């Protein structure tokens with residue numbers, strides 16, 4: 631059993647206040663995208679599972695500003711903050727965090743098998759953005775120039791990795807998370823995910839011999855994380 635993690639079934643904004651100052655090397659997270667208000671509802675099919683168009687009830691009212699003070703307090707001075715985000719929230723991340731980090735960039739995850747759009751009335755949502763912020767003295771484990779692209783290609787999370795019960799609508803593939811963790815941290819460093827869902831960042835962190843702290847507000851997703859991490 632791996633003892634290098636602590637996870638909590640709490641509201642992260644509350645829990646984070648109890649964390650030690652300068653105790654985290656890397657905040658790597660996947661908070662709500664605020665896409666719920668653009669939903670046109672799920673689409674039902676007889677021959678396949680529903681196309682999940684509305685993501686989830688939790689996907690609303692997230693303001694990166696609410697976490698600014700606590701993120702800065704718990705992060706070490708040379709720590710990094712990477713966060714999945716969406717086209718309509720990346721501007722807010724930039725507005726709030728660019729003035730306080732040395733560098734703000736973005737990274738693209740290209741999904742090779744995005745959800746189809748049968749009406750062909752717009753682009754597929756095949757790219758997901760990760761806003762990346764770092765300070766001087768940060769860790770970059772790059773080898774060659776071609777390892778430094780801010781782009782990664784992989785399928786969305788599929789069987790057998792994809793959990794069936796509970797099914798989380800935005801479970802991230804561990805392969806993608808490991809690629810990023812590997813380049814932005816060293817072994818034994820502390821990774822914090824305040825919106826951990828079913829614990830994918832935790833799995834990737836522990837498999838790479840990093841330490842992990844995770845928080846999830848939903849009890850069902852939290853229990854799924856507990857189960858996954860206990861297997862490592």
Ligand SMILES: C[S@@+](CC[C@H](N)C(=O)[O-])C[C@H]1O[C@@H](n2cnc3c(N)ncnc32)[C@H](O)[C@@H]1O
Pocket residue numbers: 640641642643660661662688798800801802803824825826827828829830831845846847848851
């Ligand atoms: C985009 S999902 C993360 C998915 C995760 N990356 C995975 O692979 O499973 C965001 C998660 O944040 C959780 N969440 C929303 N508000 C929260 C809060 N205030 N504190 C903790 N978790 C929260 C939601 O329940 C949801 O599971």
